[in-house]
Amino acid sequence: MKNDVIIIGGSFAGLAAALQLGRAGRKVTVLDTGLPRNRFAGHSHGLLGHDHKPPLNILAEARQQLARYPAIKLVNARADSISGAIDDFSVLTGDGESLGARRLILSYGLADQMPNVPGFAESWGTSIVPCPYCDGFEVAGQHWGVVWSGPQTHQSVRLFRDWTDKLTVFADGHDLPPELEADLARRKISVVDGRIIEIAHRKGHITTVNLDADRNVAVDILFAHPRNKPSASLHESLGLATVDTPTGIILKVDDRRQTSMPGIYSAGDLSTPFLPSVTQASSQGAMAGIFAQQSMLA
Structure with missing residues (x-):
């Protein structure tokens, strides 16, 4: 059975999107490699109800909570390529599996590029x-x-x-x-x-x-603000519009978090122009999930 939505990236933005979609009964698969950007931080701050908790612990708890929604499937896999168009997207995973979906949410985040400075x-x-x-x-x-x-x-x-x-x-x-x-x-x-x-x-x-x-x-x-780049290159093969920032590029989205390709949405650091945070990522992810759901209404 085809997914309603495939979410690529299962950190704060991706899981927040999955939560909204799962609560609406929409079939959703989350593909995640388990390497969130803030995994180097000992604690995450500013997220209401989770202040001063290790970010990996917050994500682990979120995944446990999502387990009660039968429409949500969490998969530890990389997305290698995307093809198709709105209502008929195909995602090929690193395991060689081909998954279909009506909508996509890209939330694979950014990777910080460390300068060549010892320490x-x-x-x-x-x-x-x-x-x-x-x-x-x-x-x-x-x-x-x-x-x-x-x-x-x-x-x-x-x-x-x-x-x-x-x-x-x-x-x-x-x-x-x-x-x-x-x-x-x-x-x-x-x-x-x-x-x-x-x-x-x-x-x-x-x-x-x-x-x-x-x-x-x-x-x-x-x-410090080292240079960064998207954690994957799927947006490049799709030709999605980007925005230049002082430290790198991010995806361009409209006020409903849709990218330049109809049916593909983005949330989290991958499309946040300044001061990214877990609070923003969670909020944007929730809205991307809601907007994706609303776009599929008959």
Whole structure:
């Protein structure tokens, strides 16, 4: 029997979509590889009812709750290719199985690309983080470092002042515009020149940010936005429209979370332009599921 919806990606967005569809009695299959973007984080913050829980534990509990819906099938498999069109999509899995569906939801998220800096990847998710709403409360009042990645970092620095007044900006080889450098000076925020060549740490907890000018700067936490890319390339083979962001591309969706191809929807980090979070992913996933269901009404 053909699925009503196949969801590709079973993290927060994908499972939230499945929940809405399953409660409507729609037949749905979720394909997931078990590698959510936030698996490096010890705790997830800001999700009502689940604040300060390990994200993998939240997802495990969600899967257990979905088990009571007979219309939902969770499959540990990769989607290798997609063909067809609205009402008649076909998804080929890594196991060689071909699945049919009337609608698709792409929620396979993004993969962060770690810079070639010793200690960065080892500290990612522990003391190098991207989002103050996710981790700021736990380190409020401490010394924050911020890696400059473009003019958007200026807005981040202004935002961070709600959590701490101890801020250091690492230029990391960038030439800051004079007007922005003057504004940072006015705010008494120091700017450190030089490229970051190493993150000295103890089991992922930063001790110093080491620069190529033989200078080491101690901070308690480092905020950075490394480049990222979609975790799969299915959107490329489909020719789906994308949007450029300062750190990579995301899928373009309309106000009903439909992509540029009719019948294909997207939710979560894969189509979120700024400050992605589990709260946003869950909300977007729920709406993608609802909109997909409504599009199939007779």
